[in-house]
Every structure is written in structure tokens, then in C-alpha cells.
Amino acid sequence: MAVTQDPLVLMGVPGSPYTRKMLSLLRYRRIPYRLLPGGRQWATRDKRRFPARPQPKVPLLPTFYLKDENGVEQAVCDSTPLIRLFEEQFQGRSVIPSNPxxxxxxxxxxxxxxxxxxxxxxxxxxxxxxxxxxxxxxxxxxxxxxxxxxxxxxxxxxxxxxxxxxxxxxxxxxxxxxxxxxxxxxxxxxxxxxxxxxxxxxxxxxxxxxxxxxxxxxxxxxxxxxxxxxxxxxxxxxxxxxxxxxxxxxxxxxxxxxxxxxxxxxxxxxxxxxxxxxxxxxxxxxxxxxxxxxxxxxxxxxxxxxxxxxxxxxxxxxxxxxxxxxxxxxxxxxxxxxxxxxxxxxxxxx
Ligand SMILES: N[C@@H](CCC(=O)N[C@@H](CS)C(=O)NCC(=O)O)C(=O)O
Incomplete structure (x- = not known):
């Protein structure tokens, strides 16, 4: 999955520990992001503000929307591998110790x-x-x-x-x-x-x-x-x-x-x-x-x-x-x- 240097887009809610894990990590790493409010109601009630997005295989919060190699948006969950992906795509302020x-x-x-x-x-x-x-x-x-x-x-x-x-x-x-x-x-x-x-x-x-x-x-x-x-x-x-x-x-x-x-x-x-x-x-x-x-x-x-x-x-x-x-x-x-x-x-x- 390719990550562009555009702000990352993710959906989550304040009470989700994994959403908070990722938001705080992105802030520390100085990676720009846009947070979409969680929940389907937003998407169905206000399509102008929240255009339709793909669904992940297993819907979990946070859900990230990343462009694949063809520029098509994919919905991706699971914070641990995503953190490793962002390590490859964004330089500096790594959160993985350099000693193996x-x-x-x-x-x-x-x-x-x-x-x-x-x-x-x-x-x-x-x-x-x-x-x-x-x-x-x-x-x-x-x-x-x-x-x-x-x-x-x-x-x-x-x-x-x-x-x-x-x-x-x-x-x-x-x-x-x-x-x-x-x-x-x-x-x-x-x-x-x-x-x-x-x-x-x-x-x-x-x-x-x-x-x-x-x-x-x-x-x-x-x-x-x-x-x-x-x-x-x-x-x-x-x-x-x-x-x-x-x-x-x-x-x-x-x-x-x-x-x-x-x-x-x-x-x-x-x-x-x-x-x-x-x-x-x-x-x-x-x-x-x-x-x-x-x-x-x-x-x-x-x-x-x-x-x-x-x-x-x-x-x-x-x-x-x-x-x-x-x-x-x-x-x-x-x-x-x-x-x-x-x-x-x-x-x-x-
Ligand atoms: N392994 C996932 C776990 C994510 C997760 O379990 N998120 C919870 C919210 S904190 C969730 O979406 N649960 C399903 C639900 O609420 O329907 C990660 O690290 O991102």
C-alpha cells in the first residue's frame, strides 16, 4: 500500500483506545492527518461533508483510508502493522528503537x-x-x-x-x-x-x-x-x-x-x-x-x-x-x- 504525503485520513472516536493510540503517535511523529468522526450516521446523514468511503474487511476503529498503487482508496485497520508502514513512508522521529x-x-x-x-x-x-x-x-x-x-x-x-x-x-x-x-x-x-x-x-x-x-x-x-x-x-x-x-x-x-x-x-x-x-x-x-x-x-x-x-x-x-x-x-x-x-x-x- 502506497502512502502519499497528503494528510493521512482516518476515522475514529474519542473512546476508542486504538484511535487515541494512533492520533497521539501521528502528532508525535508530526505526520499530518484528517480525523473523520466515527459511526455510520455521519456518513449517511451528511454525504456532502463525508463522501462515501470504502469499507474495511473487518470494520474496526480506527480505520485508515490509504491510496493503493493505482491511487484507489482502501480501508485498512490494525494499528501495529500500520505503524510499521508509516515508519517506511515517513522519515524521522521513529517510534521503533533502532537496536533490533x-x-x-x-x-x-x-x-x-x-x-x-x-x-x-x-x-x-x-x-x-x-x-x-x-x-x-x-x-x-x-x-x-x-x-x-x-x-x-x-x-x-x-x-x-x-x-x-x-x-x-x-x-x-x-x-x-x-x-x-x-x-x-x-x-x-x-x-x-x-x-x-x-x-x-x-x-x-x-x-x-x-x-x-x-x-x-x-x-x-x-x-x-x-x-x-x-x-x-x-x-x-x-x-x-x-x-x-x-x-x-x-x-x-x-x-x-x-x-x-x-x-x-x-x-x-x-x-x-x-x-x-x-x-x-x-x-x-x-x-x-x-x-x-x-x-x-x-x-x-x-x-x-x-x-x-x-x-x-x-x-x-x-x-x-x-x-x-x-x-x-x-x-x-x-x-x-x-x-x-x-x-x-x-x-x-x-
Ligand atoms: N487490532 C486493532 C484493534 C482495533 C479495535 O479493536 N478497535 C475497537 C474500538 S477501540 C473496535 O473497533 N471494535 C469493534 C467495534 O466497536 O465494533 C488495532 O490495533 O487497531
Missing amino acids: GLAFINYLVEDYADEWLTKAMFHYRWSYAPDIQKASQMLPRWNNNTASESEIADKSKAISALQISRLSYVGSNELTRATIERSFTRFLELFDKHLNLNCFLFGSRPSSSDFAIYGQLTAMALFDPTPSQIIIETAPRVYAWTESMEDLSGYEAFEDDWLELESLPETLVAVLKEIGRLYLPYLEANDIAVRAGDPMLNTELDGQPWVQSPFPYQSKCLRWIKEQFGGLPEPDMTLLRAQLQQTGIMELIA
Whole structure:
């Protein structure tokens, strides 16, 4: 897919963590963009302002509209590969560490944020009454703020019913509730400690995994009342970081801002241990269930039972992580193995 130097066009809404991930990344990278409001109502109600656009194969937010080699607009989703595509097309202010080993760790943490932290995001938003209430009120309004109250009420019911039914794919249920919440509060504690000594995950410039974490935290710190209170009370540094991540357009970045792979700070290793302890074992169990065609994933995580509907996309995530590792040059692989020795990560991906 060719990307022209015209402003990028994307569609998204304020409550979508992946939309916020991409907007903040584009601002930091100083890539011009045009944001179209999400939701079909806009497009059908005001064709002059919002001309028809192609539909993606799987409609997700954000959706980017990119011109292909023939100049034909295509609808494309999935932030992680899009970030890599924009790295090729737009020079400077890269969000991928230049050291290949560090770039691998960045890929892994980005995936953890997109696929595991999002479980906490979805869990808090759609299982606590005040959070359900707020999201049900706001989601339909983002799509159509001039709708009548009765239209909004109908949409609110439909949206919350759909999202609550999706909790089974996220893995949020009575059996897993405590594991999801403990894992999230542990992450907050570890990330708060890391941010006490480092501006970002990999040193003094932001990486794609910072933007991925930020995306999920825009929901949990800034929008959903239950996790927001937890974050403000227990990890105020993480809350402040989330707010300041929104617009890093004026933050200058230098090559030597990246950490050295040879001397990863203990606070980052602690975050990686958490990923090795919970997220990778989850991905592996999910992958086995998907490949076996099991109707249910039944496993144990953090010493507790974990039950959810198998998730085929996350099976691909594990494959992609392994491919990223397998594609590393031998010296980087060796160094990475040594650096990640105590994290439990290598045993699960190598
Ligand atoms: N892997 C995708 C995930 C995007 C995604 O799941 N977006 C959510 C909104 S935050 C979505 O569109 N869900 C489907 C829906 O709301 O119907 C990415 O990284 O962009």
C-alpha cells in the first residue's frame, strides 16, 4: 500500500483506545492527518461533508483510508502493522528503537498493551455499573450527538448489550475478574516505578509501545470512572503521564535517547517479567485451544482458573511475536536471550 504525503485520513472516536493510540503517535511523529468522526450516521446523514468511503474487511476503529498503487482508496485497520508502514513512508522521529533486540521487546510490549491491557479496559468498562452507565450514554452520542433522546436511549441499550456479550471473548467473567484486576494493578505499580526514573518505556523518547499503553489508559485513566479512581489513588504518576502523552508534537527526540539493550533498567525488566508470567502463557493456551478447535479455553493463569471463548486473532499475535523474534540476526538474538533470562519470556517464544 502506497502512502502519499497528503494528510493521512482516518476515522475514529474519542473512546476508542486504538484511535487515541494512533492520533497521539501521528502528532508525535508530526505526520499530518484528517480525523473523520466515527459511526455510520455521519456518513449517511451528511454525504456532502463525508463522501462515501470504502469499507474495511473487518470494520474496526480506527480505520485508515490509504491510496493503493493505482491511487484507489482502501480501508485498512490494525494499528501495529500500520505503524510499521508509516515508519517506511515517513522519515524521522521513529517510534521503533533502532537496536533490533530493543525493537523486539517493543513489539512484545505493544502487543501486551493492545491485547492484554485491553482486557482490563473492556472488563472495567462493561462490568461495573457506573462505567456501563457512562459508556452507554456517551458511545451513541459520539456517533450522532443531535439524535433525539429516545434514539440515544435505543442505541445505548443496543451498544451496551453488544459490548457486554463480547466480554466472553475478552475473558472477563466471575472466574477471571480477580486475575484481570490484580494483573492490572500490578502493571500500574510496576509502570509507576519505571516512570519515576524514565520518561518513557525505552528511555527518553516514546516508542510504539508507549502509545499502545497510552491508548488503553485514555480509557482507564481518563474516561471510565472505576479504573480512573484506582489510577489516581494508586499510581498518580501514570495518570499524569497519560495526560502528557496526548500531544508530544513539541518533544524533541535524539538517537541516544533510547536505552541500551545491554543495560536494561530493573524497573523495565520487572514489567517484562509480568508479561512473561501472565500474557505469554495466556497466548500459548489460547493458541492451543484455537488450533484444536476447542469450544472453550480452559486454563490456569496466575494460579487461578481462566475460562474464555478462544480468540483466533490472538493466536496470530503469538505467531507474529515468534516471527519477530525468529527474524532477528543471530548476535541480537543471543544478547536478547541473555538480557531476558530472568523474565520467563524466552522459554515461551524461542
Ligand atoms: N487490532 C486493532 C484493534 C482495533 C479495535 O479493536 N478497535 C475497537 C474500538 S477501540 C473496535 O473497533 N471494535 C469493534 C467495534 O466497536 O465494533 C488495532 O490495533 O487497531
